[in-house]
Amino acid sequence: MTQKEYNNGVRLWADDVYRFAVRCGGDEELSKDAVQEAYASLWEKREQVEVEKGKSFLFTVVHNCLMSHHRHELVHQQNLPLLQPDRVVPPDERFDLQDALHKALERLPQVQREAVVLKDVEGYSCKEISDMLSLTEKQVSVYLFRARVSLKKTLIALGYDNNN
Amino acid sequence: MIITTDNYEEYFYRYCEGELTAEERAAVERFAAQHPELAEELSLYDPALILEESPLPYPDNESLMHYEGKVLPLWRWAAAACVSAVLIGGVWMMWPNDKPTEQTGMIAQNRQPVTAPKPVEPMVQQQEEVSTIVVKTAKPITQPTEPVSPMPDETVELLPQYEPPTFDEPSLLAEVDPMPAPQQEDTTVIEYIDIMLMPSPSAQMEVVQIAYQPTVRERFRAFRSRVSNTVRDYAYQSYSEARGELLTRIDF
Missing domain, CATH: 1.10.1740 (Rna Polymerase Sigma Factor; Chain: A)
Structure with a gap:
């Protein structure tokens, strides 16, 4: 270079x-x-x-x-415990989906957060992410799976169901 | 392939991302049926839930740059050029126009003596006097008593020729990636299917993020979540067969 x-x-x-x-x-x-x-x-x-x-x-x-x-x-x-909603948030008060995703992202463990950002935002493959984070491809797949499940659970806890 | 409670997450991920063969998918589905508590995780996985980011500029790119030798950053060259232009412009403005030369003395000899101006009178009378003044003061053109020598070349070139600074790296901007082509505002089912048949999800998302507007990306994600199972059934066939089959089955 x-x-x-x-x-x-x-x-x-x-x-x-x-x-x-x-x-x-x-x-x-x-x-x-x-x-x-x-x-x-x-x-x-x-x-x-x-x-x-x-x-x-x-x-x-x-x-x-x-x-x-x-x-x-x-x-x-x-x-960190799973978020428990104290009330059902009506649709007109909900955050934008991406704002809610960012809130949920902050609750992920460091490695899972990095894997999601590198995969979704930067567009790297599991192989490339494994090289950058010094992990195996299988580990990256596992972290991504756990991260997405956690994000979904957090979104549901924030009032976003499967239809939104 | 043996799926266990120790390695099921990897297979669940690859199942949801469409990276398994038909036989492997069937094995995952059998495993999920045998472990309903783990099957709940599979149902929670949403491949359409993609994180998006807005740009976040780094506050001080210049501090990260490295320059060696005589190479200076482009902005310093630009600043030097501006300062030079201001100084030269100021000198040009302040340079006197009537520089004393031999010709000036000759011109002075031929000048008419300055007379005091006449007092101002009402407009009508003044117009008559102006015309009268013009008639009275007009004199026939006479040949100069002595030939006028040509202007010396030195009086024309009063300032040194300005030479703009040369840049060491003139093609810096050219090396930066060109602006991406305008994003499409809309697309068709055929294009959706073509994207879904690309080999990997990361390649799919790369195309979507580059080629389409954010509103189209959302529609693509909704499309993908609806038809991903159908696409997987045909993804291992040839491209043309899969495409033709999906066009008849998918209505979006």
């Missing part, structure tokens, strides 16, 4: 990588630090990293940063 390709990578990928860090990390300052660290690492290893692998390399570094920072929170997130 040349300097020109690196700078192009900043223009093309920085926003997506930052969005991934914010959605999966939650903290804007932490996300900025993760993005800076990712690009610093990419600059140091620019001669070994091909342009086609640049974006996935950045996601991998951000994933490692977030994992090391939130490692102590993983156990807590996995034990």
Whole structure:
């Protein structure tokens, strides 16, 4: 990767990588630090990293940063109880579906959240996600299945039934 | 293939995403029938529930850039060009027009002496006086007593020629991916089916997200959730057979 390709990578990928860090990390300052660290690492290893692998390399570094920072929170997130609705939300008061999905996404464990964002938003395959997150394809499939089931359960708890 | 309570989630995921053969699907359905508590998870999985994101710009791209040697960022070149243009324009504006030369002295000799202007009078009388003044002051054109020397070249080129700065990386913008083609506002059942017959869900969603408006994406998701089972029944046939069969069976 040349300097020109690196700078192009900043223009093309920085926003997506930052969005991934914010959605999966939650903290804007932490996300900025993760993005800076990712690009610093990419600059140091620019001669070994091909342009086609640049974006996935950045996601991998951000994933490692977030994992090391939130490692102590993983156990807590996995034990979050399912939302119990205190009332049935009428249709005119419900959030937009995507807003509800984002609320539900925040309740997922870190790895499941990252897998969903990489699959749905960035469009990576299970094989590519497994390379970035240092998982097997089977593990990625399992995490995605659990994540979607959890998202559905949360949406139902928020008042979104199967017909909406 | 043996499905157990340890590996059922992987098969359930691949079943819902349409990645299993007919035989594997039948095995999953048998397993679900034998484990109703796990079959509930299968019913909760919704492949049409796709997360969408709006753009979130990184606040300071410039801090991530790297420049080596004499290469400067494009904006600095632009700023330098603007400052240069302002300075040169200011010098041009302030440069005196009547620069003293030999010709000026010659022109001064031929000038008429300045006389005091006449007092202003009512309009009618003034018009007559103006015409009178014009008639009275008009003089026949006479040949100059001495030939007028041509303007020296030095008086024309008062400022150094401006040379805009050359950019080290003029094609930076050209290397950025071009703007995507306008998204389609609507589509047909045939196009939906074509997308559904693509090999992987990620490829399907990539096409949908790139080619169609968000309203069409929602319709596609609704379409997919309705017909995914039907498509799976024919997906392993040849493309033309599957397409022809689905067109006769699906009404959307």
